[in-house]
Amino acid sequence: MSDQNIKAIVFDVYGTLFDVHSVIKECERQFPERGQKISEIWRKKQLEYSFLRGLMGNYRPFWEITKDALTYACMVEDVELTETKEEKLLDAYLKLEPYKEVEGILSQLEGYQLAVFSNGSEEMLHPLIEHHHFQGYFNQLISVNGIKQFKPHPSSYLHALEQLGVEREEVLFLSSNTWDIAGAKTFGFQVAWVNRSGGIMDELGVTPDHVVSDLTELFD
Amino acid sequence: MSDQNIKAIVFDVYGTLFDVHSVIKECERQFPERGQKISEIWRKKQLEYSFLRGLMGNYRPFWEITKDALTYACMVEDVELTETKEEKLLDAYLKLEPYKEVEGILSQLEGYQLAVFSNGSEEMLHPLIEHHHFQGYFNQLISVNGIKQFKPHPSSYLHALEQLGVEREEVLFLSSNTWDIAGAKTFGFQVAWVNRSGGIMDELGVTPDHVVSDLTELFD
Structure with missing residues (x-):
């Protein structure tokens, strides 16, 4: 990357x-x-x-x-x-386990604006991030609840973009969910599909910019 | 019924x-x-x-x-x-098999306007209905392709309603698909869930007006 x-x-x-x-x-x-x-x-x-x-x-x-x-x-x-x-x-x-490489990667991504963007509403998202003491890594915790429209609807990605305050092509969005990758790419983000389970990309007319098996592979 | x-x-x-x-x-x-x-x-x-x-x-x-x-x-x-x-x-x-009671029921529903309303586009819907010589039973074959928005989006049911030319509460809509029942009921149709597989209604905040195991149970 x-x-x-x-x-x-x-x-x-x-x-x-x-x-x-x-x-x-x-x-x-x-x-x-x-x-x-x-x-x-x-x-x-x-x-x-x-x-x-x-x-x-x-x-x-x-x-x-x-x-x-x-x-x-x-x-x-x-x-x-x-x-x-x-x-x-x-x-x-509210206490789901993070994947094992996550914290190591987050701690080394200096120089970038970092955020999460989730369908999860604040009352589930914030406790989860705080339980693992990850809040310090992120500039923003963005929930679709702010716009009340779930991913992969384009208005949800627009909401994220407005919170980020950058241009849409300046966003690299990472997801393990193929439907989320399709939605984000269709909207205009650069996307990396974190294909943790060795799956196949869905036939939704979208090719991810990057395909990696975990976060390490993208950022090393 | x-x-x-x-x-x-x-x-x-x-x-x-x-x-x-x-x-x-x-x-x-x-x-x-x-x-x-x-x-x-x-x-x-x-x-x-x-x-x-x-x-x-x-x-x-x-x-x-x-x-x-x-x-x-x-x-x-x-x-x-x-x-x-x-x-x-x-x-x-294009030659899917109808459920065994379907033709018998269709042939006895006199006095009603009968229609199909499907996510299927015309090029798949028409050959299927014609293959089984069912076209004579229906006043309309309605596809969401006319509005280019799939069920369960409200605009798809509105499209069907406009084709039917009746009031929405005058429509009885039947589907085996729980998401279709939820969409149609939310829109304002009367709905009958044809629960062919003995399933459980999805937790989508909707209770069907009728629940039957096949068409016979509703119309007999």
Whole structure:
């Protein structure tokens, strides 16, 4: 990564800096032998509900959607989500584990404006970043909740751009989520797809500027 | 179903009148032992791409999206999609099997304006309906392609309503797809969820007016 035009480096959060499936442990504790399945449905529905509410024009903060998706996952798996269990699982979402290279990379990115830009609403985003003492690395923590339109809608990326105060081609945006890469590139950011799971780019008519397996590969 | 106010009965197509997974046979023929998996990914990505393109404001007709989704499914499953194989698989999509009760029900719904309303573009919708000689049952075949915005965006349902020429509360809309039920109900149609697979309604803040396991249950 040696593009002289980049002024701001912007990171997606869920799946990119933090492993959403680190909740499996707590899922497994609450629902033995169902942890992985519940975690998978939880994430799948969390994304799907954000896309559908975005399309329907029926916004609800991502933290509420995260609860709705957990409720659905437990109904499908036919397990009882008591208040105590819900509290423990949601709490685990506020303490997701960062990928192992993240802090080392963040600490060496001097000279750039650094930000996160997430579908996550403030009440879930801020505790997560603060739990890991990452707030010092970022100039901005940007949530789509400020515009009430989820990624990958263009207005969400416009909201981020306005918060950053740079030109759109001066932004390097990193995400592990192919739909987020498609949205950001379509909007006009430079994009790096952090392909952590060795996946295949979705057929959305977009080619990422960079494809890396983790953050180290991009910045070393 | 005895609501005196209903003037138009409108059916979703894919998954509601026709079984999208009836392509498994052709998938299996082209890719032995991978048929079911490919069919599942194909449908999953077809829906996902329509939602994402809807959100990104990057419309492409559903027939093209159906091809893109098949391309992705074959890449993920690491099988070669030759031109011949693609042609055979897409042709199977134009001849999907209707659910067994569909024709019997359509033939007895006299006195109502009947229509289909689908994300499918005309070049896939018309051949499918005509292949089964169903065109005589419907007053209208409505595609979102007329407005270039996929369900569940409200403008797509508005487009259908304008084609129907009735009031929105005079429409009974039937779909097997929970996201379609959520979109149609949010827009203001009366809705019946055809829960063919014994699933659970998604947590999208919407309760269907009717829930039935097939069309017979609603109209008998």
